[in-house]
Every structure is written in C-alpha cells, then in structure tokens.
Amino acid sequence: MNRRALLAGGAGVLLPAPTAPAGTPRTGLEKLADDGWAAVRGEKVGVVSNPTGVDRDYRHLVDRMHADGVTIGAVFGPEHGFRGSAQAGDSEGTSTDARTGLPVHDAYLATQAKWEQMFRATGVRTIVFDIQDVGARFYTYIYTLYDSMAAAAKLGLRYVVLDRPNPTGGQAYGPMMTDGHVSGVGRLKIVQQHGMTVGELARFYTGEFGLRTRLEVIRCEGWHGRMYGREAGLPWVLPSPNMPTPETALVYPGTGMFEGVAALSEGRGTTRPFELIGGPGFDYRWCDRVVALGLPGVRFREAYFTPTFNKFTNQLCAGIEVKVVDPRRYDPIRTAVAMLVEARKSPSFAWRVDSGTRYFIDLLTGSARLRTMIDAGAPYPEVAGAWAGELAAFDRRRKPYLLYSRPGS
CATH class of the missing domain: 3.90.1150.140 (Aspartate Aminotransferase, domain 1)
Structure with a gap:
C-alpha cells in the first residue's frame, strides 16, 4: 500500500494516503493538493475558510498547506470562526491560530472596505476560498465569498475557489430577492435555493454583478447536480453549529x-x-x-x-x-x-x-x-x-456559469 508520513499534532504519524472510493467525487482541495499546490506555490496566500475545508481524511486545508511549506500570509474566519468555536451570529475574533501560529483575522460581517484593509495589511497576493455552502440564500458564507471577491478585484489579487459539491443538488427553487428587503440574510438578487456550488456562484458573481475578479475555480470531479447530501460520499463537517448533517x-x-x-x-x-x-x-x-x-x-x-x-x-x-x-x-x-x-x-x-x-x-x-x-x-x-416566472428567469441567467450537469441536461 502506498503510505506516507504525516505531521499531526507535533508527532510523525504513519497514515495511509487518502484515496477516493470508485465513483466518489474529488473536491477542489484534493485536486490542488494532489498537484503539489502548484497553483499557489510561490505566492503569499490568504485563506478564507472554516472547519469544513477538509480532505477526505478530515485534514484541514490550512494545516496541510502549512505543513507542506506553502506561504500563508493570513487566514480569514467567517461567521462561527475559522476553527468553528462561535455560535450563530458570532465570531472567534482576531487571534493567532494555536496549531499553526498563523494570524487569523475576524471576517464576520466584514464590509468590502474591511476586506480590502485586511488584504492590504497582510500583503497577500492570492486568495484561496474553501468553505462548504448549503445552497440557501440566507446562509451567510455566500456573502463572505462575494465581499472578499469584490475586495480582491479592487486590489488586483488572484482569487482561487476550491469547489465542493452542493448538498442540496443543482436544482434552483423559490422566490427572488427584491429591492427594499435586502439584509444580512439576503443581500443579492438570487433565488432562495440557488442550486449552485460556490465555484459556480463565483462565476455568476463575476458575470452578473460586475465583479472584475481574477477568478480561478478548481472544480470538483465526479459530481453532478442530481447528486444530493451523502450521495457524494465525502466527509461532512458541520459548517455551522445548527447544520449538523x-x-x-x-x-x-x-x-x-x-x-x-x-x-x-x-x-x-x-x-x-x-x-x-x-x-x-x-x-x-x-x-x-x-x-x-x-x-x-x-x-x-x-x-x-x-x-x-x-x-x-x-x-x-x-x-x-x-x-x-x-x-x-x-x-x-x-x-x-x-x-x-x-x-x-x-x-x-x-x-x-x-x-x-x-x-x-x-x-x-x-x-x-x-x-x-x-x-x-x-x-x-x-x-x-x-414565483414561477422569476425562478425560470433566474435559471436562464445562471446557465452560462454552471460547471456541472443538471437534471434534464
């Protein structure tokens, strides 16, 4: 069996290299790691992530990159925090990560101006986003994505999305956001269940909302929009305290x-x-x-x-x-x-x-x-x-930005 030594908790531990069962999708993280981090080596990287940014062995993106010598200038934690210790409507604050010694910046409720300030202060040149979304307009990580992309665009930074399957599949449902009702639980004109991965959403943002981000999506392999929940066969880490499964x-x-x-x-x-x-x-x-x-x-x-x-x-x-x-x-x-x-x-x-x-x-x-x-x-x-008409219109708008097949396609 192919085996390699991994540094875990300060000790050398021999573990089998993670392999995907036949037919199991591979995430953007796994593809980037398997390629020796080539897309980000030699760059000063800022990572936007939370506890969901793991491989199939539950090793976190930041821990793996740090151990493999990728230069990480800073980590940015959204709602609930980078390590996930905060409840709904809260964050971990700005601190030093105990495991890696890396600076972690509190990005919960950060405006685009705040993102620009953090990116400038840390000197990062490439932003890597890896967060498991759950497909709903009122789940806040998609606004973390939008605002950090907008700030990166203004500063001319590269923005790399490590894509993950959408557990709700690829079908869009529900009503559209309208003027006068924009809030922290619905800031963009998308339908209530958008039916896209974060990589597809990032592409939608650039095309539909005028972002000029230098966007790269490292897409999943083996996932399609007719695959739901556990069918992807990937590890599930609760993306927030009230999203356990x-x-x-x-x-x-x-x-x-x-x-x-x-x-x-x-x-x-x-x-x-x-x-x-x-x-x-x-x-x-x-x-x-x-x-x-x-x-x-x-x-x-x-x-x-x-x-x-x-x-x-x-x-x-x-x-x-x-x-x-x-x-x-x-x-x-x-x-x-x-x-x-x-x-x-x-x-x-x-x-x-x-x-x-x-x-x-x-x-x-x-x-x-x-x-x-x-x-x-x-x-x-x-x-x-x-909302049948507005949903159909949204489906037409999102089609050019989709990366994976959908029901009926």
Whole structure:
C-alpha cells in the first residue's frame, strides 16, 4: 500500500494516503493538493475558510498547506470562526491560530472596505476560498465569498475557489430577492435555493454583478447536480453549529423560513435543527393537516421536543419532524410553504417582527408577498406558484456559469 508520513499534532504519524472510493467525487482541495499546490506555490496566500475545508481524511486545508511549506500570509474566519468555536451570529475574533501560529483575522460581517484593509495589511497576493455552502440564500458564507471577491478585484489579487459539491443538488427553487428587503440574510438578487456550488456562484458573481475578479475555480470531479447530501460520499463537517448533517442541509432552504415565525421553534437547541419544527401552542392536528396534503419526496412525524436554547427554551413544543425520503421529488420551499399555510390556521400562530415593524419572514423570502398571501388565506400551491416566472428567469441567467450537469441536461 502506498503510505506516507504525516505531521499531526507535533508527532510523525504513519497514515495511509487518502484515496477516493470508485465513483466518489474529488473536491477542489484534493485536486490542488494532489498537484503539489502548484497553483499557489510561490505566492503569499490568504485563506478564507472554516472547519469544513477538509480532505477526505478530515485534514484541514490550512494545516496541510502549512505543513507542506506553502506561504500563508493570513487566514480569514467567517461567521462561527475559522476553527468553528462561535455560535450563530458570532465570531472567534482576531487571534493567532494555536496549531499553526498563523494570524487569523475576524471576517464576520466584514464590509468590502474591511476586506480590502485586511488584504492590504497582510500583503497577500492570492486568495484561496474553501468553505462548504448549503445552497440557501440566507446562509451567510455566500456573502463572505462575494465581499472578499469584490475586495480582491479592487486590489488586483488572484482569487482561487476550491469547489465542493452542493448538498442540496443543482436544482434552483423559490422566490427572488427584491429591492427594499435586502439584509444580512439576503443581500443579492438570487433565488432562495440557488442550486449552485460556490465555484459556480463565483462565476455568476463575476458575470452578473460586475465583479472584475481574477477568478480561478478548481472544480470538483465526479459530481453532478442530481447528486444530493451523502450521495457524494465525502466527509461532512458541520459548517455551522445548527447544520449538523447533510439531511439538515436538504431541508434548510425551506424550513429556515420558520426563523420568521414567532410562534414556532425551528429546532435550534435540539439535535435536529430545521428538521424539528414546533411550538407550545400546537398539537398533533398541525401534523395531520400537513400529512393529508400528500407532498412528494417527504414524510412527516408528529414530534415533541424541548429546546435547550433559542426560542422556547425549556418549554415543551409540539409539531412536526420533516424527513426527506426522495430528494429528487422533494421541493424544500414548496414543502415549507405548505407547512406555513397549515400552521397559520392555528390561533397560536404569529409572525416574528423585528425592529418594531419589520417582518423577518419578508427578509428571508425576499419580499412581503409570501406573508401577505398566507395571511389572506391563499392555498399553498398558489403561494408557491407565485414565483414561477422569476425562478425560470433566474435559471436562464445562471446557465452560462454552471460547471456541472443538471437534471434534464
């Protein structure tokens, strides 16, 4: 067997070289490493990453590059931090990485001007991005990508994206972001489930949003848009504390909307966030109504849970556990809309209102349309059909930037 010595934790440990089982996709990281880091050797590199930037042996990009003598000028950590020690809406701060001794800069909520300042101060010339995204517009890493790309473009830096599979596949779903509803959970005009890898998104950003980034995408091998969740056979490292499994990622672009409902917990503070949805004022009847709709690709279980933090801490919640049984037939946003429509029939239902008058659901969905239609009593097919035209238009716009085959192509 081909074996090599690896430096781990300060000691020489003999481990087998990681090999991909037949038919398993290879990530951009694995391709770059197998090529001896040729695309970045001789450069002063800035790495934008978090705990998901690992190979199939769970070794981190930064640790491998550092051990192999690639010059890393700085590491930039997004929300939750580079090593992943911070909860939602928090960061690790700026510090020195204990393992490598490298400077780590806090990039959470960094503006493009802040990115420029950090890039200038650290003297990096090539930026390497490696973060596992989960395919939803309200997941913040895609804005870390956008802002750091924009700053790199302004400074004339190379920008290298190490691509990874999208666990939600390659299908786009849901409504478009609109003017007046842009926020930290939806800053760009893309649909709610964009159905692209970060490499494809980076290409979309350059073409559709006018970035002049010197972009290079080291693409995956063996992945296509009809491959979902665990089917890629790659290691899963939770990209945020409430995204523990690929199954969470499958439901999140839809059930993430329950963050906009004051009366229901989206399962934070449980072992199944975004799969468990419920509240103190609900009972089995909500689940029964949703089951009766016969939604494709998904099953529902009457569920009871007690969150340990976030909404309804230490209170018993009744509701639904969402189980995807066929991701090829499952539409996460249409499913969640049906759940919302049936939940709205409960006297306990209430939307979450922020800053006095702003409905959080409007920020998540990109407009007031979904909320006002549900409040008016529209059935779920009508609500979910309202964005058909804008979704089709987005599908046409993204097509030139796609790197991998899609359903029907």
